[in-house]
Amino acid sequence: MSLAHGSGTDGPADERILVIRAQRGNQRAFEILYERYNDRICRYLIRMIGNDGVGCELAQEAFIKAWKSILSLRDPARFGSWLYRIATNCAYNYHEHEKKRLxxxxxxxxxxxxxxxxxxxxxxxxxxxxxxxxxxxxxxxxxxxxxxxxxxxxxxxxxxxxxxxxxxxxxxxxxxxxxxxxxxxxxxxxxxxxxx
Known part of the structure; x- marks a missing residue:
């Protein structure tokens, strides 16, 4: 099926199906979501932090948190918003940690x-x-x-x-x-x- 290769329609219905599959433990479905969002989340966090390396590391942290807590997402159609909130929280946590450390x-x-x-x-x-x-x-x-x-x-x-x-x-x-x-x-x- 086209979803397995990430080459089908990339609309909201397709994304919702991928999220539901990921919530059922399908790692490949989550990998497709990762491929779709990784560049955007990475760019967003680089700009939030002001450091390319740290921004990319935080993007990875955000995706790990998303995978671990994907069952807590009640509305699969809101995956993008949920992921951006996780990324934003990662940036805030990083800044708080840095304030204390440096x-x-x-x-x-x-x-x-x-x-x-x-x-x-x-x-x-x-x-x-x-x-x-x-x-x-x-x-x-x-x-x-x-x-x-x-x-x-x-x-x-x-x-x-x-x-x-x-x-x-x-x-x-x-x-x-x-x-x-x-x-x-x-x-x-x-x-x-x-x-x-």
Whole structure:
């Protein structure tokens, strides 16, 4: 059957069937769900955390948690939303753990450690990309998921509300506040807001 190879219709009914099969212990059905969602969840967590390696590790953690607790999912049609909530909780738990474990290094200390000026060109683009990841990782955990899903993943607000289990009006508010917080952090970290 086409579901075994992941080549059939990829609609909601197909996904619901895969979830029900996974709930009955069918590992192949869960592997197909993993293949469908892994890239999205990994990208989402990389942006939540600001670190490629940690984001991918947390994605694996999210899928392991999902497999272990798939029987707790009451509505198989809501698998995507449920999985995003698990991933979001993994990111929140990681941030809480890191807060307790490490002190934050200020941008000024970073510059003093000899990172110095960088040549223009591709290196500058990489540096800017890394700065954006770091800035995004510092946006409040309340706003960050909505900001990532709306601005980066370009999902509609209704879908974001569904994925995160919040009101659609909250999505709009969180995106707006998240953008403002992102700007403030970016200008502080880049030194562009200091009148140099």
């Amino acid at each position: 002190r934050n290094v200020s941008w000024e200390e970073y510059e003093k450690e000899g990172k110095g000026p960088v040549a223009e060109g591709p290196e500058r683009q990489v540096e800017e990309s890394e700065l954006m990841k770091q800035v995004l990782a510092q946006v409040s955990p309340t706003y960050r998921p909505c900001l990532i899903l709306y601005v980066v993943e370009r999902l509609p607000q209704r879908q974001i509300a569904d994925l995160l289990g919040i009101k659609e009006s909250s999505v709009s508010q969180y995106v707006s506040r998240g953008k403002e917080e992102f700007r403030r952090i970016y200008y502080r970290m880049s030194g562009k807001g200091q009148g140099k």
